[in-house]
Amino acid sequence: MDRLDFEGWTCPLPLRDYPRVVLGHGGGGRLSGELIEHIFLPAFANDTLAALGDSARIETPASHRLAFTTDSFVVSPLFFRGGDIGSLAVNGTVNDLAMSGARPLVLSAGFIIEEGLSVEDLGRIVQSMAAAANIAGVKIVTGDTKVVERGKGDGLFINTSGIGAIPDDVDMSADKARVGDYVIVSGEIGLHGIAIMSQREGLEFDAEISSDCAALNSLVEAMLKITKEIRVLRDPTRGGLATALNEIAKASNVGIRLDDERIPVPRTVRAACELLGLDPLYVANEGKLVAVVPREHARRIIESMQSHPLGTGATIVGEVTDQNPGFVVLKTTFGTTRILDLHLGEQLPRIC
Amino acid sequence: MDRLDFEGWTCPLPLRDYPRVVLGHGGGGRLSGELIEHIFLPAFANDTLAALGDSARIETPASHRLAFTTDSFVVSPLFFRGGDIGSLAVNGTVNDLAMSGARPLVLSAGFIIEEGLSVEDLGRIVQSMAAAANIAGVKIVTGDTKVVERGKGDGLFINTSGIGAIPDDVDMSADKARVGDYVIVSGEIGLHGIAIMSQREGLEFDAEISSDCAALNSLVEAMLKITKEIRVLRDPTRGGLATALNEIAKASNVGIRLDDERIPVPRTVRAACELLGLDPLYVANEGKLVAVVPREHARRIIESMQSHPLGTGATIVGEVTDQNPGFVVLKTTFGTTRILDLHLGEQLPRIC
Numbered sequence: 295m296d297r298l299d300f301e302g303w304t305c306p307l308p309l310r311d312y313p314r315v316v317l318g319h320g321g322g323g324r325l326s327g328e329l330i331e332h333i334f335l336p337a338f339a340n341d342t343l344a345a346l347g348d349s350a351r352i353e354t355p356a357s358h359r360l361a362f363t364t365d366s367f368v369v370s371p372l373f374f375r376g377g378d379i380g381s382l383a384v385n386g387t388v389n390d391l392a393m394s395g396a397r398p399l400v401l402s403a404g405f406i407i408e409e410g411l412s413v414e415d416l417g418r419i420v421q422s423m424a425a426a427a428n429i430a431g432v433k434i435v436t437g438d439t440k441v442v443e444r445g446k447g448d449g450l451f452i453n454t455s456g457i458g459a460i461p462d463d464v465d466m467s468a469d470k471a472r473v474g475d476y477v478i479v480s481g482e483i484g485l486h487g488i489a490i491m492s493q494r495e496g497l498e499f500d501a502e503i504s505s506d507c508a509a510l511n512s513l514v515e516a517m518l519k520i521t522k523e524i525r526v527l528r529d530p531t532r533g534g535l536a537t538a539l540n541e542i543a544k545a546s547n548v549g550i551r552l553d554d555e556r557i558p559v560p561r562t563v564r565a566a567c568e569l570l571g572l573d574p575l576y577v578a579n580e581g582k583l584v585a586v587v588p589r590e591h592a593r594r595i596i597e598s599m600q601s602h603p604l605g606t607g608a609t610i611v612g613e614v615t616d617q618n619p620g621f622v623v624l625k626t627t628f629g630t631t632r633i634l635d636l637h638l639g640e641q642l643p644r645i646c
Numbered sequence: 647m648d649r650l651d652f653e654g655w656t657c658p659l660p661l662r663d664y665p666r667v668v669l670g671h672g673g674g675g676r677l678s679g680e681l682i683e684h685i686f687l688p689a690f691a692n693d694t695l696a697a698l699g700d701s702a703r704i705e706t707p708a709s710h711r712l713a714f715t716t717d718s719f720v721v722s723p724l725f726f727r728g729g730d731i732g733s734l735a736v737n738g739t740v741n742d743l744a745m746s747g748a749r750p751l752v753l754s755a756g757f758i759i760e761e762g763l764s765v766e767d768l769g770r771i772v773q774s775m776a777a778a779a780n781i782a783g784v785k786i787v788t789g790d791t792k793v794v795e796r797g798k799g800d801g802l803f804i805n806t807s808g809i810g811a812i813p814d815d816v817d818m819s820a821d822k823a824r825v826g827d828y829v830i831v832s833g834e835i836g837l838h839g840i841a842i843m844s845q846r847e848g849l850e851f852d853a854e855i856s857s858d859c860a861a862l863n864s865l866v867e868a869m870l871k872i873t874k875e876i877r878v879l880r881d882p883t884r885g886g887l888a889t890a891l892n893e894i895a896k897a898s899n900v901g902i903r904l905d906d907e908r909i910p911v912p913r914t915v916r917a918a919c920e921l922l923g924l925d926p927l928y929v930a931n932e933g934k935l936v937a938v939v940p941r942e943h944a945r946r947i948i949e950s951m952q953s954h955p956l957g958t959g960a961t962i963v964g965e966v967t968d969q970n971p972g973f974v975v976l977k978t979t980f981g982t983t984r985i986l987d988l989h990l991g992e993q994l995p996r997i998c
Contacts, residue, residue: 318991320995321884321990321991322883322884322889323889323988323989323990323991325990345819346893348715349713349742349746349748349808350713351711351714351746351812352713353711353712354706354712359703359704359705360703360706360809361703361704362703362787362788363788364754364788364789364807365790366756366757366792368758368792389700390700390701391700393700393701396701400714402714402716402807403716404716404717404756404805406718406758406803435714436716437716438716440718440719442720442800443995443996446722446800448794448798453716453718453807455756455805455807457712457714468698529700532672532674636675636679638670638675638676639669639670639671639673639677643669643672644792644794644795
């Protein structure tokens with residue numbers, strides 16, 4: 295087929311007359327069909343999607359315990375260092391499934407496009423979703439496209455929902471933390487939020503900060519090979535590490551004590567946070583997890599994480615205590631303690 | 647709990663300080679928690695959602711053939727005669743599942759809110775979703791809320807994704823229409839699109855036109871009790887009856903001949919379409935289905951539909967032929983024929 299060349303992606307010819315998305319692309323007619331045929335289907339290539347039914351038909355494993363999750367992504371800007379809204383939308387939902395111990399199977403993709411988005415940008419984002427899905431080992435099997443008028447959206451919003459299979463012997467949830475458990479994070483925190491924020495504000499730091507956006511399901515699989523007795527997994531996205539741990543402390547009615555010196559905050563993130571007036575413990579991550587694990591398994595779990603590319607920086611950052619149930623307490627480098635409370639809102643809007 | 651009274655819905659007290667949604671409501675912190683605790687959880691009350699994990703854990707029936715679908719709803723205005731974006735979002739996804747013969751089980755709900763939406767409106771919409779889910783017999787088990795700045799959205803967009811169980815002996819898809827089959831519609835067409843359009847344009851007709859927004863799963867169940875040998879089901883939403891039938895004709899590589907005199911278009915819809923320059927065959931429906939069925943079962947299927955509240959107007963409107971494969975041909979009241987082609991875009995943007 296004759297093609298127009300774009301940087302890194304070639305736009306198929308039938309779309310040449312519409313270099314920007316128009317309302318009709320969301321109308322379910324011929325233009326919608328062209329987006330599906332020339333942008334979505336080739337990227338997400340799989341038989342289930344290609345059947346183009348009102349719903350996708352999928353076969354689940356014999357296990358009939360499923361995890362089901364949804365997330366809308368409204369990140370601004372659409373492209374950022376380390377990823378884009380497409381890879382973020384896939385990894386975010388894959389991670390939500392993985393955090394319940396589920397093996398991610400299939401995703402849906404719902405696009406809300408603002409009239410005027412360049413078809414080239416849409417194509418690049420869809421390619422990025424396909425690549426991320428491929429790495430995570432999931433299929434995008436059903437989708438939907440809507441277009442809203444100029445000024446009624448912001449380029450592109452993507453919803454992904456996902457289904458995963460929960461192995462029979464896995465039973466993790468936020469209310470399962472027990473006194474004496476260790477708290478592990480899988481690596482350096484604060485990268486995603488600061489990457490987005492610095493790009494949005496046009497800030498330059500001495501070292502470039504890239505989002506850590508990644509699919510964590512293979513890391514979780516490696517951890518589950520050590521023991522199924524992991525109590526809680528969370529990916530500390532919006533609200534960061536402090537918010538994720540608050541949810542666990544409240545759900546389990548336990549105290550969580552963190553040791554500031556042990557929390558891996560990169561020097562560049564710390565510097566950026568000081569400049570921006572942010573607390574790195576509340577900054578979003580998109581490729582990190584926090585785990586609460588029984589003390590006796592902690593060392594072997596850490597070792598398994600450190601030998602995985604996404605867990606090389608895994609480390610114990612704190613423990614579960616019977617003091618201050620429902621609260622997260624930080625032991626500072628000065629030996630004092632302070633409560634890490636839930637923030638009212640979000641210090642960084644639209645980071646995911 | 648002390649409550650503020652709103653028309654038809656009472657806003658719980660903790661939200662009183664924020665009568666309109668602010669960016670922080672999407673931040674994953676305390677304000678997000680208040681929306682969840684006081685608006686979403688009470689409305690969607692079920693144990694799965696209340697667990698508030700990163701994903702919902704669900705048990706599916708022994709059958710492991712599942713249907714999975716997603717749809718984003720961007721309808722404008724948010725409230726219309728016969729429904730609102732909430733009931734539409736539930737019924738639309740329930741119907742997509744039902745059109746593959748699946749029994750809808752669970753839905754997700756993803757909200758993208760424009761800063762400034764009134765909490766009262768959000769609450770009414772969530773109540774409406776809960777009521778629609780209750781009628782359809784599905785549970786909303788997982789959700790997500792994002793907030794975007796004023797001018798970067800349009801009040802509210804809702805994505806719903808859904809999972810259904812496909813009975814073992816059901817196998818419907820758009821490529822299964824066969825020469826000789828009859829084409830059935832479940833009732834009067836064009837109501838949803840014209841209700842939205844007339845309200846948006848401030849038009850008044852001699853009789854009020856209400857959306858037909860409804861969940862069709864119980865109607866499909868009634869039809870499947872007659873025979874599992876239904877070839878194709880579609881809900882003619884965006885693009886209307888003509889577009890749905892075009893997709894079937896193309897997928898099955900058959901001709902479809904419609905008889906204009908048999909198509910139930912209400913007089914008010916016809917009048918509104920003439921005024922607005924629209925073709926009712928391309929206008930969206932949200933509570934109607936089109937079925938392609940083997941000729942020998944048609945009469946009994948029609949009877950079963952007519953005895954269901956959502957199918958009282960069920961009627962045969964055409965048949966599948968070996969002429970003009972891939973095309974839909976309309977026999978007009980004047981005895982002439984014309985091809986009902988796919989439109990380029992959509993005559994009515996944002997009707998769903």
